[in-house]
Amino acid sequence: MESIAEVVAKHASMVGSAPTMMEEVLRWDEGVSLVSSAEKAATYEIPGGRLVATYTLASQGQLSYYVDLNYQSAEGLAETEKAIDVTVLAEILEATQREVDCQVCYNIMLDPVTTPCGHTLCRKCLARTLDHSLHCPVCRRGLALPPSLSSQPSNATIVELLNGLCPDAIAARVEAVAQEERPGEGEMDVPLFICTLGFPHQPTFLRIFEPRYKLMLRRCIEGNREFGILMYNRYYEPQSDLGPVHFYHYGTMLRILHCQILPDGTSLVETRGMYRFRVRAHGVLDGYAVANVERIEDVTLAEEERMEALEIARPAVEEGDVSGQIDRMPTATLLALGREFISRMRGRSAPWLQQRVLDIHGQPPDDAALFAYWFASVLPISDEEKYKLMGTTTVRERLKITASWIRRIESQRW
Ligand SMILES: [Zn+2]
Numbered sequence: 001m002e003s004i005a006e007v008v009a010k011h012a013s014m015v016g017s018a019p020t021m022m023e024e025v026l027r028w029d030e031g032v033s034l035v036s037s038a039e040k041a042a043t044y045e046i047p048g049g050r051l052v053a054t055y056t057l058a059s060q061g062q063l064s065y066y067v068d069l070n071y072q073s074a075e076g077l078a079e080t081e082k083a084i085d086v087t088v089l090a091e092i093l094e095a096t097q098r099e100v101d102c103q104v105c106y107n108i109m110l111d112p113v114t115t116p117c118g119h120t121l122c123r124k125c126l127a128r129t130l131d132h133s134l135h136c137p138v139c140r141r142g143l144a145l146p147p148s149l150s151s152q153p154s155n156a157t158i159v160e161l162l163n164g165l166c167p168d169a170i171a172a173r174v175e176a177v178a179q180e181e182r183p184g185e186g187e188m189d190v191p192l193f194i195c196t197l198g199f200p201h202q203p204t205f206l207r208i209f210e211p212r213y214k215l216m217l218r219r220c221i222e223g224n225r226e227f228g229i230l231m232y233n234r235y236y237e238p239q240s241d242l243g244p245v246h247f248y249h250y251g252t253m254l255r256i257l258h259c260q261i262l263p264d265g266t267s268l269v270e271t272r273g274m275y276r277f278r279v280r281a282h283g284v285l286d287g288y289a290v291a292n293v294e295r296i297e298d299v300t301l302a303e304e305e306r307m308e309a310l311e312i313a314r315p316a317v318e319e320g321d322v323s324g325q326i327d328r329m330p331t332a333t334l335l336a337l338g339r340e341f342i343s344r345m346r347g348r349s350a351p352w353l354q355q356r357v358l359d360i361h362g363q364p365p366d367d368a369a370l371f372a373y374w375f376a377s378v379l380p381i382s383d384e385e386k387y388k389l390m391g392t393t394t395v396r397e398r399l400k401i402t403a404s405w406i407r408r409i410e411s412q413r414w
């Protein structure tokens with residue numbers, strides 16, 4: 001308001017000539033019974049063009065809220081007056097736009113939110129500063145805001161002001177932000193959470209506290225609710241054509257089922273594994289990894305059966321050759337081996353098969369294609385070992401891996 005007053009004052013003092021004539025027009029649709037119809041409509045003459053004259057009238061408290069004005073220009077001065085109005089409006093816009101720039105991104109505020117300390121910022125900018133610290137980025141006061149800004153209302157007055165003053169600038173800004181966050185076709189459109197292993201059809205619970213991952217999570221929730229989870233590659237073991245990278249290149253796509261934000265900003269996320277993928281190419285977006293991925297699918301059932309027939313027809317192996325024996329087992333036998341092992345372990349009340357674990361992961365699945373994922377999710381062995389399942393393309397291959405784990409556990413070689 002002060003910025004507008006300054007612009008008006010400058011022009012009011014500049015113009016000394018032709019006054020703008022204004023006549024009050026009563027608007028009956030606004031319920032103006034307060035004003036008597038018999039009363040003669042007031043007229044005013046104030047210099048400075050329509051905008052300046054109207055503002056001056058209002059600032060003097062003479063312009064009733066329920067009143068419209070009819071303007072009349074002095075003889076032959078209509079064009080001059082119009083030119084003045086255009087200049088004044090342009091200056092008002094410039095002065096107010098400066099005031100509605102966000103102090104974080106220095107762009108015009110987008111969906112402005114006002115903090116309890118009275119500072120107004122773009123919703124996204126405020127959310128991103130809160131990812132790092134619970135302090136106002138302008139005045140550094142502690143901010144007692146709800147951990148998720150989604151329930152915090154926008155500043156309606158500023159929103160209305162912006163939409164009225166500069167709809168084009170707002171529209172351009174909305175488009176620019178959408179552009180920034182929208183990856184192109186076939187580009188790095190999968191955000192990656194590099195941390196641990198997840199498996200298809202299994203739940204994964206995550207605790208997210210790093211600022212970059214809070215941002216990633218918020219974007220996922222606003223988007224398709226999916227992100228990839230990958231294991232951290234501590235020793236930078238080469239990952240085929242990607243070379244030595246900080247993650248193992250096979251991962252699982254997770255879908256966010258539920259997210260709870262704690263008062264300190266940490267998020268507890270419940271997800272479910274959807275499918276496996278391999279990273280084709282990767283990059284960085286605002287501090288977290290993004291990738292272009294290729295889905296890993298199992299071979300067809302016909303191909304699966306052909307491979308099984310080939311393997312079980314192989315000549316018998318020596319008694320001590322455990323892996324040779326596993327290779328020759330029919331797929332159904334491999335699954336039965338796993339299921340029997342589970343019931344045996346339950347009979348012995350193995351701690352890793354407590355009710356709590358079964359409540360989370362469910363009973364062992366009957367589906368041979370899914371058994372290995374369930375087994376890997378509950379079995380207390382290293383992630384490096386479980387990772388062997390990630391690149392498999394046959395059900396049989398996965399069940400042979402689980403059978404090898406069982407044999408090793410049984411022979412107490414672990
Ligand atoms: Zn901003």
Ligand SMILES: [Zn+2]
Nearest residue numbers: 117119136139
């Ligand atoms: Zn502040």
